[in-house]
Structures are given as C-alpha cells and as structure tokens.
Amino acid sequence: MRIRILKPGLMSTIQDLGRYQFISQAVPVSGAMDRLSARMANKALDNRDNAAVIEFTYADAAFIAETDLLISYAGDGSILTSGEHQLPAGRPLFIPSGTIIKLTNTLSGSRIYLAVAGGWDVPEVLGSKSTYLAAGFGGLDGRALQRGDILKNEQRLTDSTKRILKSLKGDKVNYPRWSIAGQSFLPADRKTIRVVRGNEFDWFDGLSITIFLSTSYVIGRQSNRMGYHLEGANLARLKKGELLSSAVVPGTIQVTGSGNMVLLMADCQTTGGYPRIAQVAAVDMPLCAQLKPGDSFFFKEISRHEAEMLYIEREQQLQQLTIAVQSKFL
Amino acid sequence: MPEGIFKIYCLSEMAVTVEFGQRIAPNLLHAVNSLNALLYGQPFPGFHTTVPAYSTLTVFYDPVLVMKSDLPGADCFEKVSGYLNNLSPRKKTAKPITGDTVTIPVCYGGVFGPDLVEVADLHQISTTEVIKLHSAVTYEVYMIGFIPGFAYLGGMDERLSTPRKVTPRKSVPAGAVGLAGLQTGVYPLESPGGWQIIGQTPLRLFDLNRREPSLLKPGDTVIFKAIDIKEFNQLTTG
Numbered sequence: 001m002r003i004r005i006l007k008p009g010l011m012s013t014i015q016d017l018g019r020y021q022f023i024s025q026a027v028p029v030s031g032a033m034d035r036l037s038a039r040m041a042n043k044a045l046d047n048r049d050n051a052a053v054i055e056f057t058y059a060d061a062a063f064i065a066e067t068d069l070l071i072s073y074a075g076d077g078s079i080l081t082s083g084e085h086q087l088p089a090g091r092p093l094f095i096p097s098g099t100i101i102k103l104t105n106t107l108s109g110s111r112i113y114l115a116v117a118g119g120w121d122v123p124e125v126l127g128s129k130s131t132y133l134a135a136g137f138g139g140l141d142g143r144a145l146q147r148g149d150i151l152k153n154e155q156r157l158t159d160s161t162k163r164i165l166k167s168l169k170g171d172k173v174n175y176p177r178w179s180i181a182g183q184s185f186l187p188a189d190r191k192t193i194r195v196v197r198g199n200e201f202d203w204f205d206g207l208s209i210t211i212f213l214s215t216s217y218v219i220g221r222q223s224n225r226m227g228y229h230l231e232g233a234n235l236a237r238l239k240k241g242e243l244l245s246s247a248v249v250p251g252t253i254q255v256t257g258s259g260n261m262v263l264l265m266a267d268c269q270t271t272g273g274y275p276r277i278a279q280v281a282a283v284d285m286p287l288c289a290q291l292k293p294g295d296s297f298f299f300k301e302i303s304r305h306e307a308e309m310l311y312i313e314r315e316q317q318l319q320q321l322t323i324a325v326q327s328k329f330l
Numbered sequence: 331m332p333e334g335i336f337k338i339y340c341l342s343e344m345a346v347t348v349e350f351g352q353r354i355a356p357n358l359l360h361a362v363n364s365l366n367a368l369l370y371g372q373p374f375p376g377f378h379t380t381v382p383a384y385s386t387l388t389v390f391y392d393p394v395l396v397m398k399s400d401l402p403g404a405d406c407f408e409k410v411s412g413y414l415n416n417l418s419p420r421k422k423t424a425k426p427i428t429g430d431t432v433t434i435p436v437c438y439g440g441v442f443g444p445d446l447v448e449v450a451d452l453h454q455i456s457t458t459e460v461i462k463l464h465s466a467v468t469y470e471v472y473m474i475g476f477i478p479g480f481a482y483l484g485g486m487d488e489r490l491s492t493p494r495k496v497t498p499r500k501s502v503p504a505g506a507v508g509l510a511g512l513q514t515g516v517y518p519l520e521s522p523g524g525w526q527i528i529g530q531t532p533l534r535l536f537d538l539n540r541r542e543p544s545l546l547k548p549g550d551t552v553i554f555k556a557i558d559i560k561e562f563n564q565l566t567t568g
Contacts, residue, residue, distance in 0.1 A: 025544035027478045199339045247381035247388035271475030282343045308405045311343040
C-alpha cells in the first residue's frame with residue numbers, strides 16, 4: 001500500500017508511541033501527542049498500538065492512494081473526505097487506488113492520526129519511528145512531511161487485518177457499520193484537565209494555589225510539540241530557592257522565574273530546573289494534545305492514587321477493545 | 331545529608347524520583363550512580379529505564395506490569411518506592427562506580443572559537459592563558475540533559491567564569507565548546523545557543539550510529555586537549 005502527499009498541511013509528522021530507551025542521554029520521548037487517538041487509529045485495523053501513524057496538525061492536507069489502501073483515523077481537528085463523501089473516524093476504511101483523500105478542518109481539536117494496515121514503513125531510529133524535528137531524526141528523514149512524499153506500509157499484517165481487508169475490498173470506498181468509540185474513553189467535560197500535585201507544589205503561596213485551581217488558563221501562541229505556554233494569572237512563590245535540574249516528563253507543569261506556566265509536551269527536554277507545581281494525569285494528556293492556541297480550560301486536582309487507578313483502568317479498557325475488534329473478524 | 335539517605339516522590343503515573351539532596355556534591359553524584367547501577371543489576375518487574383541527574387535518580391516503569399507484580403503496596407508508587415527503599419546503598423553492597431576517562435581534542439580560537447578573544451579580554455588575560463586554564467583541569471560529567479548527548483561538566487577553574495552572550499546565536503555548530511557562568515560544555519548538535527564559544531572539537535558527542543549515541547555518561551572524567559587546525563582536519567576526515 002502506498003500514498004503520495006499532495007498537500008502536507010501545516011505540520012505533519014510520522015510518530016509512534018515514543019522513544020524511551022535513550023532518555024538518560026537526553027533524547028526526548030517524542031511520539032504522538034495524543035497517544036489515545038494514535039492507538040485508536042491502529043486498533044481499528046488490528047495493528048500493534050505502537051505502529052507508526054501520521055500526526056496531522058490543523059490538517060488542511062491531502063493525499064492520493066497510489067494503490068488500494070486499508071487505513072483508519074482517529075483524533076480531532078479534521079475529517080477525511082473523498083469527493084463529497086465524509087469518511088467516518090475509528091473504522092477500517094478501504095480506499096481504492098487513485099482516490100484523492102482530503103483532510104478538512106473542523107472547529108474543535110487540532111490533531112488527527114492516520115494509520116495504515118501494518119503501520120507506515122519508516123526506519124527505526126534509537127528504537128522508535130517517531131520524528132524528532134529539533135535534532136532532525138526519526139520518521140521520514142527526520143522532517144515534517146512535504147508535497148510529493150511517498151509513504152508505504154509495512155508488509156506484515158496480522159491475520160485479523162488481512163480478514164478486515166478481505167471483507168472490505170472492492171472497487172469503491174468501503175467500511176463496516178461498526179466503529180470503535182474513541183470518544184467514550186474521554187470525559188464529557190473536555191475543558192477540565194486533572195492534575196496531581198507536583199513535588200514543588202508547596203513552593204507557591206495559598207492564594208496562587210487557589211488561583212491555579214479555580215481560574216481558567218489559555219493556551220498561548222508559543223505552543224508546539226515541545227510545550228505549551230499557559231496564559232493566565234501568574235503564580236507567586238513562597239519559597240525562593242533554586243532547584244537543581246532533574247527529570248521532567250510530558251505533562252509536567254513548570255513555573256518559570258516570572259511566574260508563567262509551561263506545560264511540557266511530547267518533545268520536551270528530559271531534564272528541567274523550574275519548580276513543578278503539578279503533573280497532568282496521564283489519562284488527560286490526550287485532551288491537552290487536542291487543545292490549540294486560544295483555547296481556555298481549568299485545572300482540577302486529584303490524588304496521585306486516583307491518577308494511577310484511572311491509568312490502569314484505561315489500559316484495561318483498551319486491552320478489551322483490541323479483543324473486541326479481533327472478535328469481529330474471527 | 332549522609333550518603334544513602336533519600337526521599338522518593340512521584341513524578342508521574344510511570345515514574346518516581348529518588349532524591350538524595352539539593353546540592354551538587356561528589357558524594358551525592360556517587361549515591362545517584364551507585365543506586366542506578368544497583369537497580370540495573372536487580373531490576374523489578376516492569377522496570378524500564380532511569381534518568382540520573384545531579385542529586386536525583388528518576389526511575390521509569392510500566393504501571394500495568396508493576397501492578398501485576400507481587401511487590402507489596404496498594405499502587406505502583408508504593409510498590410516501586412518499597413522496592414527502592416530496600417535496594418538502598420545503605421546496605422553498602424554497591425561497588426563504587428568508576429566512569430571512563432574521555433579526552434576531547436579542541437581547536438581553540440579562530441573560526442572555531444569566535445568568542446575566545448572576548449573571553450580573554452573580559453578576564454584580562456591572554457588567549458593562551460584561557461586555553462591553558464580550560465585544558466589544565468579534569469572535569470567530571472554530572473549529568474546529561476538539555477539536548478541529546480549534552481553533558482553538564484563540573485570542575486571548571488573559577489577564573490574562567492564568564493557570563494552568557496547578551497544575544498544568543500541563532501545557530502551554534504555541533505562540537506562547539508562553550509562557557510556559561512561556571513559551566514563549560516560541548517554542543518552535541520547544531521542548535522541555537524547563548525554560550526561563549528571558545529573552540530570546537532571534531533569528535534561527535536552524539537552519534538546515532540553508535541550503540542550508545544552519547545559519547546559521555548554521568549561519572550565519566552573529561553579532559554580537553556588543545557589541537558591545531560591541521561590535527562582538527564585530520565581527525566574530521568579520518
């Protein structure tokens with residue numbers, strides 16, 4: 001299976017679930033910003049969760065099927081169309097050779113993930129296929145997709161992927177009636193981000209903490225795959241000391257010297273020296289990944305234990321989903 | 331704080347940080363590296379990897395595998411903390427970790443060190459003396475951070491303490507050797523940077539084609555050796 005990019009969109013890169021092996025050497029984790037959607041797109045095809053997908057940001061992109069394709073997509077920010085026909089998310093989509101697929105922006109969200117049967121075939125670099133733009137490696141030649149790029153799938157398909165393909169194959173666009181309900185994994189309230197206290201939570205005064213947990217914050221313009229600048233009330237520090245650099249991860253909320261907050265995202269540095277007021281619950285990182293500059297939201301505190309249990313629970317649900325997809329094509 | 335006493339805090343659902351103190355000190359660096367070696371020697375079920383820093387070791391794991399394990403505790407944080415507490419170097423089972431000694435050849439000044447003259451003028455010494463001060467001491471790698479393969483080095487002569495450039499450069503080449511405050515370091519990749527650049531090494535500090543892409547690791551000893559442009563070119567092409 002093969003596609004050619006006709007219009008790359010603002011920012012489109014190949015990503016998987018991240019590069020963890022070399023964080024001790026300061027290689028960022030990278031990977032899909034919205035890992036839940038990347039996994040959903042893969043699950044709809046019975047791919048491995050970690051298969052490489054294309055992350056389209058604010059879409060406005062297009063590609064042509066140079067062969068018959070079995071693809072799926074998940075996420076927010078755009079819909080796939082073929083001519084006048086809207087293609088549903090969260091389902092395997094059979095696309096005959098020669099079809100032009102467009103990604104049209106929607107008002108909400110910012111990132112969608114395009115999976116292909118078997119995953120997109122790019123070389124593994126340091127144990128991952130994710131693109132890390134700042135150092136120019138991973139994905140397709142370490143860069144964002146460009147017009148004219150050709151992408152192929154990996155030839156090895158699972159038995160259920162083969163069965164899905166066989167059941168949908170024909171001379172026109174085709175897909176099943178079922179879909180995997182990605183949205184059901186997310187809370188109805190998309191504007192509340194749950195956080196756990198960071199190690200330096202006590203460095204801030206009581207009023208600042210109240211403000212942090214009760215007023216809205218807006219995603220700033222200077223926001224990208226490395227991190228989001230948050231606009232809103234500045235936070236005052238009770239403790240003035242310096243912090244020695246230590247490990248930080250995507251989801252860490254740092255407070256800079258001027259009291260501004262930065263939410264670290266997929267391509268963030270592996271270490272940081274700013275006090276950490278909070279850590280976004282892992283289950284709410286997909287919500288953060290879909291926020292765009294100008295979006296406002298609130299933080300809500302939950303306990304460390306609750307965040308952990310939510311994570312374990314979601315992993316169990318995702319496990320069941322894989323089994324459900326496979327059972328449809330036994 | 332005596333060696334081996336630490337506190338553990340939660341960083342995320344999949345990582346805890348072991349903190350030995352809040353200062354830069356040889357015994358804390360040693361404690362971090364000892365625990366790291368100990369943990370790699372006896373990993374727990376679900377253990378992934380670690381990030382050593384000045385006085386902390388952050389331990390990453392797969393929460394699903396940790397929850398399935400027999401480790402005592404109601405959640406991953408409790409299970410992993412309990413395990414790490416029992417691994418404590420208090421037991422003195424860990425051998426002292428000795429790193430490698432790495433010599434980094436540097437061509438100082440000229441096109442490779444555009445700020446060498448400025449640094450010398452600032453300290454009112456000759457450029458030769460700057461080079462001598464910079465290459466006379468041995469440095470220790472405290473941690474790797476900032477960008478892939480970037481080593482924070484300790485041990486620089488205080489007489490070389492130099493403020494950062496007022497306006498950072500848009501691009502500093504890979505291999506550039508710089509000064510910032512009491513720190514010195516080598517840029518592993520081409521990147522923007524505000525350090526005073528006094529020279530350049532032909533060595534690759536970060537190379538995707540090596541099994542361990544980063545040339546340096548915490549605990550290594552680093553020596554800078556002055557070379558001329560002829561040697562630089564030989565090392566680059568060789």
